Amino acid sequence: MTGTAGTLFTFEDxxxxxxxxxxxxxxxxxxxxxxxxxxxxxxxxxxxLDVDALRGPEGVAVLAGNxxxxxxxxxxxxxxxHQFGGYSPRLGDGRALLLGELIDAQGRRLDLHLKGSGRTPxxxxxxxxxxxxxxxxxxxxxxxxxxxxxxxxxxxxxxATGEQIARDTLLPGAVLARVxxxxxxxxxxxxxxxxGDADLLRRLADHAIARHHPAAADAPSRYLALLDGVVDAQAxxxxxxxxxxxxxGVMNTDNMTISGETIDYGPCAFMDAFxxxxxxxxxxxxxxxxxxxQPPVAQWNLARLAEALLPLIDDDTDAAAEVATxxxxxxxxxxxxxxxxxxxxxxxxxxxxxxxxxxxxxxLSLLQAHRVDLTSAFRSLSAVLLGDxxxxxxxxxxxxxxxxxxxxWQQRVATTSADVATVAAGMDAVNPAYIPRNHLVxxxxxxxxxxxxxxxxxxxxxVTRPFEIRPxxxxxxxxxxxxxxxxxxxxxx
Numbered sequence: 001m002t003g004t005a006g007t008l009f010t011f012e013d014x015x016x017x018x019x020x021x022x023x024x025x026x027x028x029x030x031x032x033x034x035x036x037x038x039x040x041x042x043x044x045x046x047x048x049l050d051v052d053a054l055r056g057p058e059g060v061a062v063l064a065g066n067x068x069x070x071x072x073x074x075x076x077x078x079x080x081x082h083q084f085g086g087y088s089p090r091l092g093d094g095r096a097l098l099l100g101e102l103i104d105a106q107g108r109r110l111d112l113h114l115k116g117s118g119r120t121p122x123x124x125x126x127x128x129x130x131x132x133x134x135x136x137x138x139x140x141x142x143x144x145x146x147x148x149x150x151x152x153x154x155x156x157x158x159x160a161t162g163e164q165i166a167r168d169t170l171l172p173g174a175v176l177a178r179v180x181x182x183x184x185x186x187x188x189x190x191x192x193x194x195x196g197d198a199d200l201l202r203r204l205a206d207h208a209i210a211r212h213h214p215a216a217a218d219a220p221s222r223y224l225a226l227l228d229g230v231v232d233a234q235a236x237x238x239x240x241x242x243x244x245x246x247x248x249g250v251m252n253t254d255n256m257t258i259s260g261e262t263i264d265y266g267p268c269a270f271m272d273a274f275x276x277x278x279x280x281x282x283x284x285x286x287x288x289x290x291x292x293x294q295p296p297v298a299q300w301n302l303a304r305l306a307e308a309l310l311p312l313i314d315d316d317t318d319a320a321a322e323v324a325t326x327x328x329x330x331x332x333x334x335x336x337x338x339x340x341x342x343x344x345x346x347x348x349x350x351x352x353x354x355x356x357x358x359x360x361x362x363x364l365s366l367l368q369a370h371r372v373d374l375t376s377a378f379r380s381l382s383a384v385l386l387g388d389x390x391x392x393x394x395x396x397x398x399x400x401x402x403x404x405x406x407x408x409w410q411q412r413v414a415t416t417s418a419d420v421a422t423v424a425a426g427m428d429a430v431n432p433a434y435i436p437r438n439h440l441v442x443x444x445x446x447x448x449x450x451x452x453x454x455x456x457x458x459x460x461x462x463v464t465r466p467f468e469i470r471p472x473x474x475x476x477x478x479x480x481x482x483x484x485x486x487x488x489x490x491x492x493x
């Protein structure tokens with residue numbers, strides 16, 4: 001039985017007030033011995049929350065789900081989704097609850113959401129719980145992505161519950177308190193459309209426009225403009241993933257946001273040696289969500305959003321499908337433009353030249369042929385410009401092909417008319433030295449599960465300042481050892 005909490009939070013509830021039919025009211029399950037593991041003081045400050053109060057018994061009780069804050073109406077959100085291509089008509093928050101919305105210091109409306117807070121009507125046979133390791137992974141990945149400038153949900157806190165949950169073995173339980181621009185997903189629209197309730201679908205679309213794509217409100221076709229806005233946001237997001245080697249791992253339509261934020265860090269990972277076929281997720285047997293497949297999968301998911309929006313776009317289904325298809329066809333060009341701009345920044349190329357794509361493709365081919373670590377390779381290039389090519393040449397095992405490519409690249413950089421020190425500094429500002437390397441993530445989560453948060457805290461510190469080389473962090477910049485092979489990730493459900 002959950003209690004009530006005082007005025008730590010000032011909640012609003014537009015989702016609950018405007019979108020009846022897309023949630024079930026529900027209370028979080030109480031936990032026996034909540035203990036704060038991690039508090040994100042930066043996020044708390046942006047939300048205008050009292051950090052000391054959050055660390056106190058009342059704050060921990062709310063973050064664990066043992067107390068419902070004053071003004072909160074907890075709900076489990078409803079959505080459908082295509083999971084690995086197969087449609088599931090009823091998914092929803094099986095182990096999560098939306099507590100409400102907070103307005104941050106910049107006037108942005110943000111959801112506060114609990115994950116691992118117990119079974120809901122959407123639980124589908126699960127226990128509704130979460131383990132310490134996966135919840136800390138989500139916190140770590142969200143903060144790393146934020147530091148890299150990639151739109152993402154973020155954790156406010158991770159709370160140990162003091163109970164053991166059964167997975168392959170018994171594991172310590174945890175609840176994650178997550179902040180997001182919203183939790184509206186492509187699957188939310190699929191759920192509303194499948195109900196055949198035109199009013200519900202329209203209310204959902206209007207809610208999404210007001211919250212995420214306000215410019216669409218004044219467009220001649222507001223719902224077509226909504227689709228266009230989401231296509232644009234996702235093209236940019238996926239390009240940013242690809243530029244840093246991030247692999248989401250489970251790009252189901254229920255894991256694609258309308259806001260363009262990365263959400264649901266389950267079997268995600270960062271690529272080590274460059275290979276477009278890289279898959280880490282243990283359940284992605286066919287490689288549907290491999291690194292190189294992420295852009296076309298995103299477009300496929302957006303086509304499912306378009307299908308849901310057709311009744312709102314035009315009463316004539318054929319006419320609606322035609323104009324929506326035109327928007328979807330723009331995705332590859334928008335993605336390629338975002339990718340190309342990002343690559344020019346990573347390589348210090350300045351304004352676009354016609355042959356830049358060849359230069360980029362040739363480098364990626366070399367990375368794949370020599371199985372070179374993506375992050376290390378790009379970070380090493382600024383030193384080449386400054387006359388120290390030793391690290392880069394070592395990564396490519398002294399390859400003459402790489403040397404020839406580097407000569408072409410430096411000739412291209414010279415056309416920018418900027419001095420090499422300025423170009424190198426600009427490259428270092430976008431090519432991270434530190435990412436959540438898989439072997440270090442596993443090391444940190446194993447230690448945290450055993451009760452030692454030290455390795456996790458040190459890794460978190462490294463990846464939240466990813467571009468700044470710091471003494472003593474050499475192991476955080478190094479590729480995985482050769483013995484670290486066959487790595488797999490798991491959903492953590």
